[in-house]
Every structure is written in structure tokens, then in C-alpha cells.
Amino acid sequence: MKKLFALLIFAALSLLLAACGNSDEQAAGNDGSKEITIGYFPNINHVAGMVAEEKDMYSETLPEGTKVNYKYFPDGSAFMTAIETGEIEGGLVGPGPAMNHYISGAKINVVAAGSTGGTVIMARKGSDIKNPEDLVGKTFISPGVGCTHDVQFETMMKEEYGVTSKRIGGEMKHVTGKPATYSSMFQAGNVDAATVPEPWASVIEAKGSGKVLVNTPDVAYGNTLPAAVFVTSQDLVKNNPDMVQSIVDAHKKATKFIQENPEEAKTIAIDKIKEITDQDLSKSVIDNAWERINFTYEIDGKTLQDFATSSYELEFLKDKPNLDGLVNTSFIK
Incomplete structure (x- = not known):
């Protein structure tokens, strides 16, 4: 009887371990690969996202075999919902939605800027x-x-x-x-x-x-406010900092590419905006827009706090905001 009971327990444990093994294998993909999704908007302020996609820069910095997907958003609210639900791992969004959702309890971090101005x-x-x-x-x-x-x-x-x-x-x-x-x-x-x-x-x-x-x-905060910030979840920062570092490294590479190759970056922007919005933008339009934007990954938390205070004074926020903990610059140093 005792022998039969022991055999039953062993069988049950074997099934449980097998099930756990299958679950992990599915999460990673049958070949052990990972999969992530990056989000951004079809705006000039988000050109780093377009360049990183076109040049496949995330695949260069992430572990070999990682599949990288991209998702395009019409507004900040939809983007932030995707971050909070885990639909995307990170990407570019305006500082307003990032700040508003953080104040409302979203567990997110701004880990870099995307651009200023615009x-x-x-x-x-x-x-x-x-x-x-x-x-x-x-x-x-x-x-x-x-x-x-x-x-x-x-x-x-x-x-x-x-x-x-x-x-x-x-x-x-x-x-x-x-x-x-x-x-x-x-x-x-x-x-x-x-x-x-x-x-x-x-x-x-x-x-x-x-x-x-x-x-x-x-315009208020015209040349100093990040027009786009790179956001990810605090959960990812805590549990997989290596992935976050790889993602930020790709974003930094894309930003440096824009700074060093503006003409090619403009062409990429024209093509991606056409693909995403079906809008044909002329080179002269992009040239004009480019003059109003500075592409940078450096982020200043004080400027975001001042901007948040302005949002409160305009009654977009019920409580005076405290953005302590929102910005994490450890991945861009």
C-alpha cells in the first residue's frame, strides 16, 4: 500500500514538473527564443523608433534569437495601456501620458528621452x-x-x-x-x-x-521638455534589467544614427510615416520640421516635474504631482 502511494506521488510530481517545463518552453518559444514588442507614434519626435525598426537595431543588442515586433499608436493613452498590460515591453510616448499614468499608479519608468522640441x-x-x-x-x-x-x-x-x-x-x-x-x-x-x-x-x-x-x-517648455520619452515597466526594470539595458542601448544607437546621418534618417521617417499613416510627406516638409527638433536620449527629471506641476495648475491633475521614482537614468550612463 505504501509502495503504491509513493508511486502515485511520484507520478503526480512528474506530471507537474512536465507541465511547468512545457509552460516555460511556450513562454520562451519552442526554440528557446524570446519575443518583445516596441511601440511608438508616426511623429517626427519618434524618429528613433523608426530608425531602430528600419535598421533592426534591437536585434543587434538583444540576445540572439529574440524576435522584435513593433506596434504603432495614435495617442498616449493607448500606448500607456499597452505598457501597463504587458502588450509592449517599451517604446516612445509623450511625457504627458507617461506622467499622468505614473501619478495614477502605473508602475513605469522613463529610462531615456527621445527628442525635445517640435x-x-x-x-x-x-x-x-x-x-x-x-x-x-x-x-x-x-x-x-x-x-x-x-x-x-x-x-x-x-x-x-x-x-x-x-x-x-x-x-x-x-x-x-x-x-x-x-x-x-x-x-x-x-x-x-x-x-x-x-x-x-x-x-x-x-x-x-x-x-x-x-x-x-x-511655446511653454518649447526647447527643454522631452517631446518623447522612452518608457518601460518597473517590473521589467526589476526582474530583467539586462533586457532593459539592451533595449535602451538600441534606442541610444538609433538616436546617435539620427545625429550623425540626418539625411538618411529623414528618408526613413518619410517612408515609415507613409507606411503607417498613408501620408506622403515631401522632403521640404521634413526639412522644415527637423529644424524644430533636437534628437537626444538624455533625460532631465526636473523639467518633467516642472511640466507636471503645470499640468496640475491647469487642473488636469487632482493632486499636486510628485514624480520621484519615475525617471531612471541608470541605463543611459
Whole structure:
């Protein structure tokens, strides 16, 4: 009887160990390979993502056999949800969504920057808007409520001109939409002004549907705020720092490539934006947009904290934010 009982226990343990072995094998792939997904937006501020994909730079820094997938996002909220659910391992997003989700409890880290600059305030042709004060009673568009470009614009309007949106009892109406559609919305007369990430401001200029009202250096945090940050989960940082280092190393390689090979990087950007958005951008549009952006992976936590405070003062956040622990620069040193 005891012998039979021992045999049963042994059989049960064998099945359990076999099941565990099969589960691990499936997670890693039948050939032992790993699989990760990187996300970014079809904006000029995210060219490092495009270059890294085109040049297969993640495969160069990750362990041999790692399969790298890419996912493209229309807005920061969708990107952050993908990070939090593990749909993607990392990628580029605006600092606004990263900051907002962190404050709301998301376990994430900003491990690098992607670029600075690139936000432009545009006025619709025929809107009779000659300066920012003329935006009283007008409708403006941004990619999202409380997104990076929205906060930059509303901070400037409040601090420099005393004009706010109806959301906080002011005079401007706010709507949201994809930046690639802004030029057509201007042409249709649906909105009066836009806070626009490049290259879409240069598209509006090229099509003649609008004009620059406030250029990048004069928008709040215009040349100092990271226009894109590289985000991953705290879980990945804690449990697989080697993977995070490999991912950041590829991002750094892509950024250095942009700095050293701007013309080839522009071609990559034109092709990828066409592939993702079906928008044909001319070389002149990209050249114009490029002048407003600085590509860097260096990240300054203080600038993000100041930006977060501005978001709170605009009532996008209920509580005064504390971003301690959000930025982790150990992977870019």
C-alpha cells in the first residue's frame, strides 16, 4: 500500500514538473527564443523608433534569437495601456501620458528621452487670428485632453496671455483629433487653431491651410521638455534589467544614427510615416520640421516635474504631482 502511494506521488510530481517545463518552453518559444514588442507614434519626435525598426537595431543588442515586433499608436493613452498590460515591453510616448499614468499608479519608468522640441501653435487661414490673444472664443485642437502638446499650449496661454479653456471656466473651446488630420480640418473650417507635433505643423504650412502663430521656442517648455520619452515597466526594470539595458542601448544607437546621418534618417521617417499613416510627406516638409527638433536620449527629471506641476495648475491633475521614482537614468550612463 505504501509502495503504491509513493508511486502515485511520484507520478503526480512528474506530471507537474512536465507541465511547468512545457509552460516555460511556450513562454520562451519552442526554440528557446524570446519575443518583445516596441511601440511608438508616426511623429517626427519618434524618429528613433523608426530608425531602430528600419535598421533592426534591437536585434543587434538583444540576445540572439529574440524576435522584435513593433506596434504603432495614435495617442498616449493607448500606448500607456499597452505598457501597463504587458502588450509592449517599451517604446516612445509623450511625457504627458507617461506622467499622468505614473501619478495614477502605473508602475513605469522613463529610462531615456527621445527628442525635445517640435510643438508648434498653428492658426487656420482665414480665422483672423493674428496673435494668441485673438484665441478668446475660438476652438483649438490637440491630440488629447491633457496630452503633452495640450499642456504646453494651455500653460503658455494662461501664464502669458491670461486665456484659458472652457474646461476650467475660460474662453477657448477644446476638441481632440489625430494630428495627421489637422490640415484638412483647417481647410474645412472645423477648428481655428491647433497645438501640433511635427511634422504635421510643417504639413499645414506646406498646404497653406494655416500659419505659424507661435513657434517652438516660444511655446511653454518649447526647447527643454522631452517631446518623447522612452518608457518601460518597473517590473521589467526589476526582474530583467539586462533586457532593459539592451533595449535602451538600441534606442541610444538609433538616436546617435539620427545625429550623425540626418539625411538618411529623414528618408526613413518619410517612408515609415507613409507606411503607417498613408501620408506622403515631401522632403521640404521634413526639412522644415527637423529644424524644430533636437534628437537626444538624455533625460532631465526636473523639467518633467516642472511640466507636471503645470499640468496640475491647469487642473488636469487632482493632486499636486510628485514624480520621484519615475525617471531612471541608470541605463543611459
